[in-house]
Amino acid sequence: MKNMRRLPVWILCCVMLAGLAACGGHGKLDKAVRSALVSGDTTRAAYDSLCSIVTQDPGNYSDLLTPEGKVDHKKMAQFIEDIASHLRPPMHWNTRPYGGVDDLSLTIYFERSGSMVPYDQRGGGGQLKKAVNDLINHFPAGSKVDINIVNDGIYPYQHTVDEFLQDRDIYQSTAGIGDASYTDFQLIFNKILEAQRPGNVSVLVSDLIYSPKDTHGVSLDKIFNEENSLATRAFARYKGKSVVVQQFMGDYSGKYYPYNGEPFNYSGKRPFYLVIIADSDVMDQLAQDKRYSGVLDADAARNSYRFNQGTSEVQCRVLPEWKDNAGRFRVKHGEGIVLAKCQGDRETGKLCFSMAANLGGLTMDDALLTNAANYQVQSIDGYTLAVQPIDPSMVTANNKDYLEGMTHILTLTGDLKSPRDEIHISLRNELPGWVHQSSSDNDTSTGGSFATTTLGLEQLLGGMFDAMKGGSSYFDVTIELQR
Amino acid sequence: MKHLVYLICGIVVTVIFFILSCTDGFNIYEMMFFNQGYNDKMYSLDMYPVIAAITIAVAWGGAAIYYYAINSVKFDRWYHWLAVMGAVAVLAPVICYIYNDTVFASNGLMYVGESIKFEMQTVLFAALLYIVASFSMRWWSSNCRHTPLPQ
Numbered sequence: 268m269k270n271m272r273r274l275p276v277w278i279l280c281c282v283m284l285a286g287l288a289a290c291g292g293h294g295k296l297d298k299a300v301r302s303a304l305v306s307g308d309t310t311r312a313a314y315d316s317l318c319s320i321v322t323q324d325p326g327n328y329s330d331l332l333t334p335e336g337k338v339d340h341k342k343m344a345q346f347i348e349d350i351a352s353h354l355r356p357p358m359h360w361n362t363r364p365y366g367g368v369d370d371l372s373l374t375i376y377f378e379r380s381g382s383m384v385p386y387d388q389r390g391g392g393g394q395l396k397k398a399v400n401d402l403i404n405h406f407p408a409g410s411k412v413d414i415n416i417v418n419d420g421i422y423p424y425q426h427t428v429d430e431f432l433q434d435r436d437i438y439q440s441t442a443g444i445g446d447a448s449y450t451d452f453q454l455i456f457n458k459i460l461e462a463q464r465p466g467n468v469s470v471l472v473s474d475l476i477y478s479p480k481d482t483h484g485v486s487l488d489k490i491f492n493e494e495n496s497l498a499t500r501a502f503a504r505y506k507g508k509s510v511v512v513q514q515f516m517g518d519y520s521g522k523y524y525p526y527n528g529e530p531f532n533y534s535g536k537r538p539f540y541l542v543i544i545a546d547s548d549v550m551d552q553l554a555q556d557k558r559y560s561g562v563l564d565a566d567a568a569r570n571s572y573r574f575n576q577g578t579s580e581v582q583c584r585v586l587p588e589w590k591d592n593a594g595r596f597r598v599k600h601g602e603g604i605v606l607a608k609c610q611g612d613r614e615t616g617k618l619c620f621s622m623a624a625n626l627g628g629l630t631m632d633d634a635l636l637t638n639a640a641n642y643q644v645q646s647i648d649g650y651t652l653a654v655q656p657i658d659p660s661m662v663t664a665n666n667k668d669y670l671e672g673m674t675h676i677l678t679l680t681g682d683l684k685s686p687r688d689e690i691h692i693s694l695r696n697e698l699p700g701w702v703h704q705s706s707s708d709n710d711t712s713t714g715g716s717f718a719t720t721t722l723g724l725e726q727l728l729g730g731m732f733d734a735m736k737g738g739s740s741y742f743d744v745t746i747e748l749q750r
Numbered sequence: 751m752k753h754l755v756y757l758i759c760g761i762v763v764t765v766i767f768f769i770l771s772c773t774d775g776f777n778i779y780e781m782m783f784f785n786q787g788y789n790d791k792m793y794s795l796d797m798y799p800v801i802a803a804i805t806i807a808v809a810w811g812g813a814a815i816y817y818y819a820i821n822s823v824k825f826d827r828w829y830h831w832l833a834v835m836g837a838v839a840v841l842a843p844v845i846c847y848i849y850n851d852t853v854f855a856s857n858g859l860m861y862v863g864e865s866i867k868f869e870m871q872t873v874l875f876a877a878l879l880y881i882v883a884s885f886s887m888r889w890w891s892s893n894c895r896h897t898p899l900p901q
Contacts, residue, residue, distance in 0.1 A: 665787055
């Protein structure tokens with residue numbers, strides 16, 4: 268009887284011990300990872316503190332350590348990803364930059380043709396040189412940087428990077444290199460693509476004016492067609508490449524060489540371009556790795572566009588609390604975006620919800636991303652889309668984990684009529700409007716839009732676009748609505 | 751033997767309650783009160799299991815104290831048992847709220863109104879678990895085994 272009396276105590280003890288055992292394992296690290304993700308503290312300092320938890324208790328975290336007792340960053344990233352992907356909403360923390368990943372190398376191809384020299388005159392604003400210097404400086408100290416001079420061929424720059432940065436007249440110090448009377452883009456693009464090694468970022472600094480040898484008497488249409496074809500051919504041969512074209516404005520003072528060969532003097536603004544070429548995964552790293560911030564999102568860039576291959580994955584999180592939300596819904600967690608128990612607004616009957624999306628990886632300029640006309644939205648109830656960039660003032664303590672790492676808010680509004688609906692959103696894969704606006708087919712006089720346009724830009728970039736167009740959209744998102 | 755069955759049933763019900771409080775698809779806490787932002791944070795910070803464990807511990811602890819510590823003929827009336835249930839139903843949500851608030855504060859979150867509404871559920875669950883615990887363990891109490899209902 269006495270033993271019988273003790274039985275419930277024993278059973279209770281067993282249940283409690285089982286509970287305690289379930290709470291063991293990587294509890295401290297698990298809790299710290301969750302806390303960092305939910306509070307939006309996905310910084311290097313937070314990652315370092317996670318690593319110190321692991322190194323302080325090697326017995327418990329031996330599976331996250333290398334045989335030498337150091338943190339295995341790959342396993343650590345996997346551990347964090349496992350937790351992050353099961354959160355609400357599922358999150359992602361790119362810890363790759365903290366895990367001893369090799370720095371990227373930079374190779375600059377500086378065009379030295381006749382029409383480039385006036386961009387870097389002593390009396391000018393020096394925007395061209397500043398753009399290149401900034402590019403070099405946005406790479407971490409110690410990164411391998413090579414500089415080449417290009418025109419009819421590719422020639423190595425004979426001085427050091429520091430000398431290049433301090434050079435006040437780069438065209439004077441590189442005078443006599445190659446033949447500056449023409450630029451062979453076919454050769455340049457082929458050489459760049461051929462020479463590129465994994466982890467390398469190649470940047471062509473150019474006015475992107477196609478000026479091949481001996482164009483006397485050749486029609487402009489023929490030159491444009493040739494330009495278009497060579498760009499397509501060059502890039503189509505090298506799969507897996509990604510290209511970002513950035514447009515800058517610089518002071519120009521000197522002789523301009525139009526296609527018909529009658530040079531004239533011009534003083535004023537002129538566009539120039541940085542063509543950034545890298546493997547797609549390297550370009551993704553440039554876009555996401557904070558060590559390289561300023562490379563793809565250069566402040567001085569007037570316009571930019573990323574040529575890519577294939578449709579990108581875009582991370583989206585439905586915002587449960589947002590000023591524009593109308594009606595009610597419940598986010599179902601699991602595969603895809605599903606809103607269950609949807610109810611329209613009591614007064615208007617409309618359902619309005621917002622999603623935070625990370626469109627940064629697309630490397631598109633904001634004007635393109637925030638223009639709803641560039642998106643295709645399909646649904647039974649005719650939902651409409653509005654896109655706005657995320658402003659720091661929008662971030663509150665309660666929504667920062669939803670907005671962390673996101674760049675834009677996509678707001679969808681529609682009449683909730685159908686019992687079930689599917690909203691398909693896609694960003695159309697088209698050349699952006701600024702390419703057409705910045706392109707001209709006549710550069711024989713300084714009138715009109717000469718200061719803001721480049722001869723044949725649309726044909727050159729159009730050729731690259733044709734070579735690298737992977738699909739009809741840059742990204743696709745589907746949202747399922749259930750009553 | 752019948753009493754042991756009661757005990758095992760009580761533990762099973764409690765374990766089921768604990769499991770249903772941790773699941774993602776069907777979560778017992780999200781059946782009665784749901785605020786997307788608040789509940790997502792509760793889930794992401796792994797707070798449901800702790801809230802459920804506190805509720806279970808207070809309910810079973812309250813019943814254990816009544817039947818084995820108090821265990822007096824002076825306190826064997828139904829209203830004495832009810833008074834302990836009242837204490838459990840107040841204590842559990844208060845502890846859960848303090849825990850809730852501490853975790854949210856350490857993560858820079860503010861959900862005061864939602865936390866108060868959420869803890870109303872804990873009042874109910876603590877009371878129900880106290881009844882379950884009472885009928886699981888009362889049989890071995892020397893003075894209170896007839897409370898709240900005679901055998």
